[in-house]
Every structure is written in C-alpha cells, then in structure tokens.
Amino acid sequence: MNAEIIGIGSELLLGQIANTNAQFISTRLADLGINVFYHTAVGDNSDRLKQVIEIAESRADLLIFTGGLGPTKDDLTKETIAETLNKKLVYNEEAMETIQAYYTKTGAPMSENNRKQALVLEGAEVLRNDNGMAPGMALTENNRTYMLFPGPPKELYPMFTNYAEPYLLSQMKQGDTIVSRVLRFFGIGESRLEADLEDLIDQQTNPTIAPLAGDWEVTLRLTAKSDSKAEAEKLIDETEEKIKKRVGKFLYGYDQTSLAKETFATLEKRNWTISSAESLTGGLFSQQITDLPGASSLFYGGVVCYSNEVKREIGVSNETLEAYGAVSEECAIELARSVRARYNTDVGISFTGVAGPDPSEGKEPGTVFVGVVSPLGEKVISLHLAGNRDAIRKRTAKHGLNTLLNLER
Template sequence: MRTEIIAVGTELLLGQIANTNAQWISKKLAKYGAPVYFHGVVGDNMERAIKTFEVASERSDVIIVTGGLGPTEDDLTRDAVKPLLKQNLVIHENTLAKIESVYRKNNRQMTTNNRKQALVFEHASVLANAEGMAPGQLVKHDQTLFVFLPGVPSEMKSLMEEHVLPYLIDVFQLESEIVSEMLRFIGIGESTLEHKLEDIIKHQQDPTIAPLAAEGEVGLRLTASGANAKAKIAALKADVLQRVGRYYYGSDDMTIEEKVRDLLKAKGMTLGSAESLTGGKFIERLIALPGASAVCEGGLVAYTAQAKESVIGVSADLIKQHGTISEECAKAMATQAQKRLSVEAAISFTGVAGPDNSEGQEPGVVYIALQIGGQDPIVERHHFEGGRDNVRTRAVKKGYEIIFHHLKK
C-alpha cells in the first residue's frame, strides 16, 4: 500500500496555512504501519493539478486528496482528476437534498454554485460528510484508489475516522503493528517525574519509555511491538504507577477535563465556577464535553469588581479591604458560587492576566479557591509565566488539577 497525500489549494502555496491535514493523515496511517511515500501540494491551477495527479497515479496505490471540493470557481479537484479517471460527474441526490435543506433551514438563498458541491464521480462510493456540505468519495481507477476529502480539517478528520480508515483497514488488512500507551500525569513536573523513574528510563529497552512535556502536564509514552506487546506494556505501566501513580489521571486521548467529569459523575456531584481572569474558560471546557449536564450547573463570570459584587455576591467591604486579587476574594467567590449555583463543588479564579499590573500585582498572579460541601474552602496562590493567553490557560489547567487531586482521594 504505497500512499501519497495531495493537498489542493493556493492558500498553502502562499504560506497562509501549513499542511496540517497531511500531518494528521500520516500520523493515523503510521499507527497501522501503512507507509506514506509522498506529500504534495498544488495550487488552484488546472494544468499543474492535472499533471500532479498523473504523476501520483503512476507511483502510488492510494492517493488521498484534500481540498478543492468547495463551491467556488477555483475549487478544481473534480475537474482536474476527471481526464485521468475518465468518469462523468453526476449530481449526488442525497447531498443536493442536504444542501438544499441547510439553505431552507437557515432561510438563505441557494446559488447555482452550491450545486457543485453535490457533484461526484459516477462510480464513486460517496461518503457522507457529517460536518459539512461536500461529501467524501472513494474512486477506483485501474490499480489505484483515489480518496477525495474536503480541506476543512474538521470535515476531513470526521470522514477519515468514520469511513476512510475503516475501509483501508479492511481492504489492505492493516493491523496496528505497534502497541503504545501514553500515560498522562498532572501535578508533577517533567524533571521530577524523570528523576523518580531514572533507573527505569535508563535501563528500559522493551517497551521503550519516553517522557513528553505538555501544557501544564506530563506524558510518558510506553511503546512495544511483537506478540506479547500488550502484556509487556501492562507490566511496565504497573511499575511506573507504583512510584508515581498519585499523579496519573488517564491514558492516551483522555483529558483532565474528561477525568474530572467522570469523577464528578461517579460521586454524583455537581460543579460550578466563579471566574474573573479566566472569563468562563474553565466551565466552558467542561460544558464542551458530552454528558456535562449531569455534573455541571453553570458558572458566574465576573470580570470587573462591580460584577464580583452583583453577579457573585462578594461583599463590597471584603473587596475594599483585600482587593479582588486576594485569597479572601477567591474564597468568597467559591463560597458564593456554591450557594448561587446550588452545586456541591465550586471553584473560583481571580488574578492578573496582563499585560498590565492590576491592584499592584504582577501579571501571572492567580488565586484559585475550591469549596466542596461544607468543608472550609481551600485556596492556592500561583504565579504563571507567559503572556495573557498562557496565564489564563495555565490557570484553568491548574483548576482542573486541583479538583482532580481532591476528588480522587
């Protein structure tokens, strides 16, 4: 299975975006040991696109094409590959009906251009696009399989996961050659983790073990191959967790937000937030997850001192005495949010996102308080590095870390 990935779009050749689609697809295929031999990018130019597809069809078994399926003049993928495939383009009625229904639902006028997105090759297997208009297509030509996907990453990914990968796995009998597990830790630094596992990391050969620093957390990738790869990984994982298991929250695609949602669900608890500098980012990350309604009532976002009084109910006296960027204010925010939102647990964030100082305190200073049930609220003071975005993101991550360590007790 010699695979080639071709992106069509002048925006790539102008450097407006990087070809992250090719990276994503390659990574997926690498997991199955399916080698990708070439990436190519060609612009919205008919002659060069035609030539590119010709070259590809001579050297590759599977050609995955992203982009150029949209409604406009310069979306030329279909027309550029048509001379090679020698197939007519026909309207796919289901797709057309879907496009029409979207326009109807939104009371918008459909133009003739929009019909173009419903054009498919007459012998194509048409793949329904759950995230957008133009469907994916699988088209066989001699010994070569052409896969056409939209260039919008969310649409491309959904079509790959839902249709293309299962098809390739089936037809080419792909088996995951390498077994790998990413252990995810929070609340421990990369160097401390490495130090605690120094002898294991140094002498370990099979499975291999590789640390990886991420935003506010650390990963350890265990990788093995061969017949008993899974057993080898399980044994090494047990060794690792015996030393640093208290910081471990999950593996692979698990996120700390999902872990917190699961812990809340298991305990039948609800959570809410009172947020100043984080502006709702903490609660938004939780509501982003399916099943959030079982564990999340809502949040209070109060960016100004005035709003902290009116929206959250922090007393004017307390703010006058301690300021809003203080242990006392953070505690009051959490306690009040717990009441106003009628939740078992409430977390609060107040601090300085920057770029300027606030109430005489430096950018990066953040207080996070957590109130659970009738216990005294706990509060932590942190000083995060970096710009406005980084401070806010790190504060939210730290919030999830704090809740995680409390809930798993």
C-alpha cells in the same frame, strides 16, 4: 503501506488556514499502523499538482488527497488525477441524489457547477459524504491506492473515520497489530517528565514512548506492535506500570479525554453539584464545564466577578479586600464559600489573580489563587505562572480542574 498526504488549495499556501487535515489523517493512519513519510501542500494548479503526484508515486504506495473537490473551476483534483491515471469521470447516482435533495430542500436553483460534484473516477469506490455534497473516492491501481477527500474538516473527518478506514483495513495485508495508548499528564513540565523517564524512553522499543507537550499538558504516546491485540495491550500495560511508578501522580487520563471531562466524571460519580466564581479567568472555567453535554445536571451557575464591586456583591468582605486585596488567598476562599452558598451547591470554586499584561495591587502577572470549598473541606492553591495573559488564564482554569480532580491529596 507508506503514505503521502497531499493537501490541495491556494488557501494553504497563502497561510489562510493551517493544514489540519494532514494532522488529522496522520493520527488516524498512525493508529492503523500506516507510516506517513511526507505531507505536501500545493495550490489549485493542474501542472504543479501533476508533478506532485509523480513525485508521490515514486515514494509512497498510499496517496491521500484533500481538497479541490468543490464545484468551482478552481477545483481540479479529480480531473488531474483522472488525467494522470488515464481514467474517465463518471456520474455517481447517489451523490447526484444528495446534491439534488439539498437544492430541493433549500429551494435554491442548482447550477451546472453543482452537477460536477457528482462526478467520480471510473472504477473508484465512492466514500459517502454525510455532511456535504462532494463524495470521496478510493481507488487501488497497480498496488497503489489513491484516496480523495473534500477539504472542509467537518466533511472529511467523519468520512475518513466511517468509510475510509474500513476501506484501508480491507486493503492492508494481514500481519502485525499495532496498538497505541496516550497517557495525559498535568502539573509536570515536558523536560522534567523526560528527565524522570529518560532511560525508559531511550531503551524502550516495544512499546515506543513518544512524549509531546502542548496546551500546558504533556502526553506520552505508547505504541506497541505484536501478533495480537491482547499481546500488544499487555506490552503497553507493563510499560505504563513502570511509568506510573515514577510520575503516576501527574497522570490524569487516557487518549481523547481532557481535564474538563475527567473533572466532570469525578463530580458525577460523587454526585456533587458545583458553582464557580471567576475573576481573572472571566468564564473560562464555566465555559469548559458547560461545553460538555449534560452539564446542567451538575453545574448550577457561576459568577464572573471581574470588578471588586461584584466580588463584594457575592460576599467577599470589605475587610478582606482592604487588608489583603482581591488577589489573595483570603479573597479566593471567601469567593468559593459565597458562590457555593448562593447557589447551594456541594462545591464552590473560585479564581482570582493577575492575568496581566500589567501588575495589579502591586502583584505580578501570574500571581493566582484558586479556592475550593467542598464536602471534603476548604483548600486554596497558590500559583506563580509564567506566560502571557492568554497562557495565564488558560493555565489557571486547568489548575482549577486539576485541583477538583485531586481533592483528596
């Protein structure tokens, strides 16, 4: 199956939003082993959409449409497809009930426009919308599959995962199984990782190895094709072993995990509580940890010690601030010790440094110290980070998480 993903909406062409729907669907289709050869975005214009459908039909057998299923007259995706396929639009009972229930609950008056959202393509399988009013649709005609999804990601994503993927699997011919695994690395740059693995990346065809950098991390996606899932997994395991031998110490996790999730799991496993003292990161670290459900069981509290008065108030000595400054190894370790003592946690972590854009205490932006005090001892990491203010702050928080992950090293 070769797919084209067609995003409909003038907001895409005006740049008001990025086409993240196409990205999401592409990752899902990649996991199903369906090739995506084109993304197209077109405005709320029936004539142009008709031409786009014609072109897509000439080069793809799975056409996925996102957007344009709303109640307003701008929304014309299903109307245009109905015309192209010479199909009627018919009322769908279940969708109508969802819409009616919404208006009953909120007490708002329902307009004729809203009824329009319950219209679906005749003969289509209806994909339920658990988070909004417009239902999705799937229709296979002349060996070509048309799938329609609402534009808002919070409606589209669960609809795709819960209802569209099972539909697609049912349409797919039996054959190769495709398995994909993402290895996540921190602390090594993309070019260095690629250089270390160059021969593997070039020679390896099953699984393939696709590197990608972003958010100051690097990932490798291994994708294997085989008769069975077990065999594909085995091929991936073997390649992963080869990769680990060379760059294993930078590997921190798999697939949809994150440094924060892995750190959280590590702390949980050790049964350790934690507190933080953040200067340049201003709460980025604590925000990432507390973003995870259940954080209250191990994250007790934190201090955002932006000013030197607050650093003193926590417990950094005047001597340290005068002799070494706030941006120093000494300050980092005193902050970590003090916050750990104040909140009586197993681990105390601290962040101090210069985020920029201007130097501070004569130190350049990117000069950063991360202090950790834990039952395993004391540790300070000294960093010299490149990038702008935002990059320096985010990278610092990641280095903090990574330090917690590797306390024994």
